[in-house]
Amino acid sequence: MAGPTDREGIVMAKPPLSMKPTGWFQVAWSTEIGVGEVLRMTYFDRELVAWRAHSGALTVMDAYCEHLGAHLGFGGRVEGEVIECPFHGWQWNGEGRNVCIPYERHPNRGRRIRTYPVVERNESIYLWHDLDGRAPFFEVPDIFAGFGDGSNRADYYPMATLFRERLALHPQYVLENGVDSAHFKYVHQTPIVPVFTRHDFAEPVSYVDFTITFDGDEGQSIEDVRSGVQAINGGLGVAVTKSWGMVDNRTITAVTPVDEHTCDIRFSVYIGRTTGADPVKAERRAQDFAAEIIRQFTRDVRIWQHQRYSDPPALSASEFTGFTAIRAWAKQFYPDGRGGSAAELRVLAADTGPRPPAQ
Numbered sequence: 509m510a511g512p513t514d515r516e517g518i519v520m521a522k523p524p525l526s527m528k529p530t531g532w533f534q535v536a537w538s539t540e541i542g543v544g545e546v547l548r549m550t551y552f553d554r555e556l557v558a559w560r561a562h563s564g565a566l567t568v569m570d571a572y573c574e575h576l577g578a579h580l581g582f583g584g585r586v587e588g589e590v591i592e593c594p595f596h597g598w599q600w601n602g603e604g605r606n607v608c609i610p611y612e613r614h615p616n617r618g619r620r621i622r623t624y625p626v627v628e629r630n631e632s633i634y635l636w637h638d639l640d641g642r643a644p645f646f647e648v649p650d651i652f653a654g655f656g657d658g659s660n661r662a663d664y665y666p667m668a669t670l671f672r673e674r675l676a677l678h679p680q681y682v683l684e685n686g687v688d689s690a691h692f693k694y695v696h697q698t699p700i701v702p703v704f705t706r707h708d709f710a711e712p713v714s715y716v717d718f719t720i721t722f723d724g725d726e727g728q729s730i731e732d733v734r735s736g737v738q739a740i741n742g743g744l745g746v747a748v749t750k751s752w753g754m755v756d757n758r759t760i761t762a763v764t765p766v767d768e769h770t771c772d773i774r775f776s777v778y779i780g781r782t783t784g785a786d787p788v789k790a791e792r793r794a795q796d797f798a799a800e801i802i803r804q805f806t807r808d809v810r811i812w813q814h815q816r817y818s819d820p821p822a823l824s825a826s827e828f829t830g831f832t833a834i835r836a837w838a839k840q841f842y843p844d845g846r847g848g849s850a851a852e853l854r855v856l857a858a859d860t861g862p863r864p865p866a867q
């Protein structure tokens with residue numbers, strides 16, 4: 509039977525790569541969850557709730573109450589540092605522990621709602637996902653501190669963002685874009701094909717730098733180009749970039765699996781502040797530039813959402829090193845160490861943890 513179709517009526521292929529990779533994945537922007545608020549979300553085929561305690565602490569946990577299975581995202585309330593279930597008032601803390609049964613003398617100390625490691629960084633909320641329940645073994649790259657250049661948020665205008673939901677693609681498609689030199693000319697109309705100056709895939713956080721220009725004509729030599737991009741990939745889910753030699757911009761690309769077929773994409777763009785006679789005009793120019801970066805990104809998205817993973821791909825000579833390196837590096841984030849999803853069955857079979865009730 510054909511699978512589900514996307515908005516354009518095209519059958520969505522289940523990516524051959526596992527949709528349950530390990531790593532940090534963005535699940536929201538920080539401003540989406542204010543103090544005392546509860547947000548429902550579905551990622552990695554699980555119903556989740558994110559809530560912010562009065563102290564500001566953020567928790568992401570499975571959505572179902574361990575008592576009788578109410579969904580905490582429908583009527584659950586934040587009370588100080590705990591979330592209270594709408595069904596019988598049981599209270600759960602940020603570690604998923606039951607701390608109060610209002611009509612009993614003691615809480616249930618044995619039961620726990622599964623919680624996930626979270627970090628808030630660069631106005632984004634990242635969740636650590638690992639089928640084996642391992643603790644985070646790398647950090648989410650910081651768009652400012654990560655480049656070690658002394659920059660910080662205050663040097664940039666407010667962030668511009670793009671959110672695209674439930675697209676039939678895989679995080680690895682998006683990441684491979686970073687080593688795909690030829691696409692810049694065809695998808696983004698750069699005058700010449702960029703040249704890579706760094707491919708460092710030694711660790712779970714990897715680095716890719718390239719020389720690129722969006723100006724000039726096709727006849728120019730890459731040796732004369734004085735602009736480029738540095739990218740830091742934090743696993744498969746998050747990539748941050750810094751540009752140099754052009755309008756100062758930084759981006760965060762985050763791709764998060766929703767279910768076996770689709771991912772959400774979040775794209776955040778910061779443009780560097782400029783000093784000048786007319787700050788209003790400068791900010792408007794920055795907004796226009798951010799809009800153009802987002803427009804370029806949507807050109808990639810249109811390719812990715814209809815792409816089918818090619819393995820092994822037909823690589824040209826100049827593409828071979830980059831793609832081979834990134835694909836070998838990517839394997840460490842998959843449950844079977846290869847990219848397939850077979851090992852998920854093993855892990856899920858061994859998962860004797862709580863299950864949401866049948867619906």
Ligand code: FES
Binds near residue numbers: 576593598
């Ligand atoms: S189901 Fe949550 S308190 Fe009963």
Ligand SMILES: [Fe+2]
Binds near residue numbers: 691695696808
């Ligand atoms: Fe691209």
